[in-house]
Amino acid sequence: GDSVTQMEGPVTLSEEAFLTINCTYTATGYPSLFWYVQYPGEGLQLLLKATKADDKGSNKGFEATYRKETTSFHLEKGSVQVSDSAVYFCALGSIQGAQKLVFGQGTRLTINP
Amino acid sequence: ETGVTQSPTHLIKTRGQQVTLRCSSQSGHNTVSWYQQALGQGPQFIFQYYREEENGRGNFPPRFSGLQFPNYSSELNVNALELDDSALYLCASSSVRGGDYNEQFFGPGTRLTVL
Numbered sequence: 244g245d246s247v248t249q250m251e252g253p254v255t256l257s258e259e260a261f262l263t264i265n266c267t268y269t270a271t272g273y274p275s276l277f278w279y280v281q282y283p284g285e286g287l288q289l290l291l292k293a294t295k296a297d298d299k300g301s302n303k304g305f306e307a308t309y310r311k312e313t314t315s316f317h318l319e320k321g322s323v324q325v326s327d328s329a330v331y332f333c334a335l336g337s338i339q340g341a342q343k344l345v346f347g348q349g350t351r352l353t354i355n356p
Numbered sequence: 357e358t359g360v361t362q363s364p365t366h367l368i369k370t371r372g373q374q375v376t377l378r379c380s381s382q383s384g385h386n387t388v389s390w391y392q393q394a395l396g397q398g399p400q401f402i403f404q405y406y407r408e409e410e411n412g413r414g415n416f417p418p419r420f421s422g423l424q425f426p427n428y429s430s431e432l433n434v435n436a437l438e439l440d441d442s443a444l445y446l447c448a449s450s451s452v453r454g455g456d457y458n459e460q461f462f463g464p465g466t467r468l469t470v471l
Contacts, residue, residue, distance in 0.1 A: 247398075275459075286446060286464040287399070332398050336459075341412020342452055343389055344460060346398030 245270040245337040249347030256323055257355050264318040264350050266307075266333035275336035276300075276309055276316040277344070282329045290318075290331070325354045358383055360449050360463035368469045369437050377432040377466045379447030387411070387452040388430035389460060390422060393444040405430050406452055434468075442470045 250265040268276065278290040278300070291300035296311035305320045316333060333347040361380045369375050381388050387406045391399035401414035405424035419435040428449070434441055444467050448460035 249398075286444075287462045289459075289461075292459070334398075341389070341401075341404040342387070342450065342458055342460075343401040343404060343412065343414075344391075344399070344448075345401070348398045349396075 245274065245335060245339055245345045247333050247335055247345055247347035249333050249350055251348075252350040253353060254350060255353045255355065258325055259322045260354075262318070262320040262323045262327075262352070264331055264333075264352070266316045266318065266347060268314050268316065268333075268335050270314075270335055270337065270345075271339065273311065274338075276307070277334045277336065278305070278307055278316070278318050279332040279334060279346075280329045281332065281349075287332070323352075323354050325356050328352055328354045360447060360461055362445075362447050362463040362466050364466060365464070366467045366469075368471065370471050371437055371439060373437050373470075374433065374435045375437060375468060377434075377445050377447075377468070379430045379432070379449075379463060381428045381430070381447075381449030382461050385449035385451045385461070386428055387450045387458075388424055388428065389448045389450070390430070390432045391446040391448065392416070393446060393465070394440075395443070399446055402432070437470045439470050442468060444468075 275294045279287045291302040293300040293309040299308045334344045389404040390402040393399040403413040404411045408424045423431045444465045447463045450460040
């Protein structure tokens with residue numbers, strides 16, 4: 244079945260550092276890919292998405308490119324801020340059975356000033 | 357446009373009890389999906405409701421059941437609660453039109469604690 248594997252955390256960086264969180268997937272066909280963010284005590288917020296190969300999703304300085312050849316969707320940001328501290332989830336939109344999201348296990352990011 | 361809402365925000369139950377969680381879908385959406393997020397884990401798909409019927413189910417036992425109402429709102433019921441049912445329960449609504457995946461929009465979640 245469809246699955247998502249995320250870089251294990253936690254990840255701790257200093258402010259203004261470069262961020263990469265790796266994500267790879269296994270799926271039938273070419274699913275839509277997503278990054279969600281979850282701040283402490285809150286639900287999920289969609290950060291960015293890409294619906295087909297070579298698409299680049301971007302939002303709030305974060306970017307991720309849909310790489311079909313490597314089945315990857317790595318999240319990057321050039322200069323992180325303390326306010327980016329959160330848990331980040333990579334997910335794919337599966338249509339096996341029902342239309343649903345299949346999530347990775349999440350990566351906790353902490354940014355120190 | 358009203359987003360997805362869930363109630364209650366928090367809930368504490370004891371083992372063996374039953375619980376009902378509620379979700380109101382976003383305006384214009386006809387499908388509701390439920391996810392369970394255990395502490396430190398990614399959300400896991402429980403089931404989906406479309407046109408008031410279950411439209412797919414994840415790897416959850418039958419004591420997890422649901423309903424969808426004509427206004428597209430939904431309930432998640434869990435019977436015979438176990439300690440491992442403690443989690444954040446997320447509801448997501450979407451407008452399923454068939455074919456490719458349609459984006460889901462999440463509510464804030466209900467945090468269930470089973471003692």
